Amino acid sequence: MSAGTAPTRDEVVRAPLYRDPVYDGATDPTLIHHRATGEWWMFYTQRRATADVEGFAWVHGTDIGVATSSDGGATWLYRGVAEGLAFERGRNTYWAPEVVWHEGQYHMFVSYVRGVPTDWVGERLILHYTSSDLWSWEFRSELDLSSRKVIDAAVAPLPGGGWRMWFKDEADDSHIHAADSPDLFDWTTVGPVITDRPQEGPTVFSFAGSHWMINDFWSGLSVYRSDDLTAWELQDEPILDRPGVRDGDDGLGHHAVAITQGERAFLVYFTEPGGERRARVQVAELRVVDGRLTCDRDAPFSLTLDAARTVESRGGQLPG
Known part of the structure; x- marks a missing residue:
């Protein structure tokens, strides 16, 4: 389908895009193209939404779930959990890959909590792993960042070389902090970069001549624009701050990842319909209208992800 052409009924992406068949709690999704197989892989927090456990144990003790798509992201198949993440003994918690x-x-940066707490306690760390095939992961390090209460890494290349990571620092009122690396292995903290409100789950991408950051502030998704990936300006209106009408999309949008496709961009996010534990992964198209990033979650659209377009426009270089 070309840009501006209405999709046919068969082309319209389904909603929800994905549900975890084990615990029905797929959250914090991220997508990447598998270089060898041509598939798209989704990694996500596998919340134990259906578990009968005490307190908040159902959001702890979580694995990183894996689903794959062979049709450009239109349909997804559950494949299991990421292997090799256990770097110390016991049953532990992995979030937000x-x-x-x-x-x-491939490099994975994942949030880690020791054990299975029943409340929001304990240190939060960001761990680094590498893999040659997306299946088996090798532990590399625990990152030394701004505190020991950090989660939700988002990583993108910088225009001048090297990489920047944005993350939530719960020890600093849940503000967004950053760290830089020349090689994805050694990181130097930059400090707080967005301090206007508590929020989490950043995703950073380049689209329509600007850099964008989208964060989850629990009342929708806040949007920031930047020319240099350093100074950020808050957009006057959030996105996904009102329920949609599609199946399972009748809740606020949470912790998302943006995927650019040349002149198009898509937002993959999760919802908690009805305020329940169960979660759904959804996708909607992003547009820039009069310099503002918009997302009409109810508008029909088609989805066929193209790896070449993603590689060209995802990262520190602005698309032409």
């Missing part, structure tokens, strides 16, 4: 490709390796 970020996966990028660089110099022949």
Whole structure:
């Protein structure tokens, strides 16, 4: 389908895009293209939404779920959980994966909590892993960042070289902090970069001549624009701050990842319909209208992700 052409009924992306068949709690999705197989892979927090457990144990003890798509992201098949993340003994908690490709390796940055707490307690750390095939992961390090209460890494290349990571620092009123690296292995903290409100789950991408950051502030998704990935301006209106009409999309949008496709961009996010534990992964198209990033979650659209277009426009270089 060309830009501006209405999709046919068969082309319209389904809603929800994905449900976890084990615990029905797929959250914090991220997508990456598998270089060898041509598939798209989704990594996500596999919340134990259906577990009969005490307190908030159902959001702890979580694995990183894996689903794959062979049709450009239109349909997804559950494949299991990411292997090799256990770097210490016991049953532990993994949240909010970020996966990028660089110099022949996939890199995962994932939030970690020791054990299975029944409340919001304990240290939060961001761990680094590498893989050659997206299946088996090798532990590399625990990142030394701004505190020991950090989660939700988002990573993108900088225009002048190297990489920047944005993350939530719960020890600093849940503000968004940053760190820089020349190689994805060694990181130097930059400090707080967005301090106007508590929020989490950043995703950073380049689209329509600007850099954008989208964060989850629990009342929808806040939007920031930047010319240089350093100074950020808050957009006057959030997105996904009102329920949609599609199946399972009748809740606020949460912790998303943006995927650019040349002149198009898509937002993959999760909802908690009806305020229940169960979660759905959804996708909607992003547009820039009069300099503002918009997202009409109810508008029909088609979805066929193209790896070449994604590689060209995802990262520090603005698309032409």
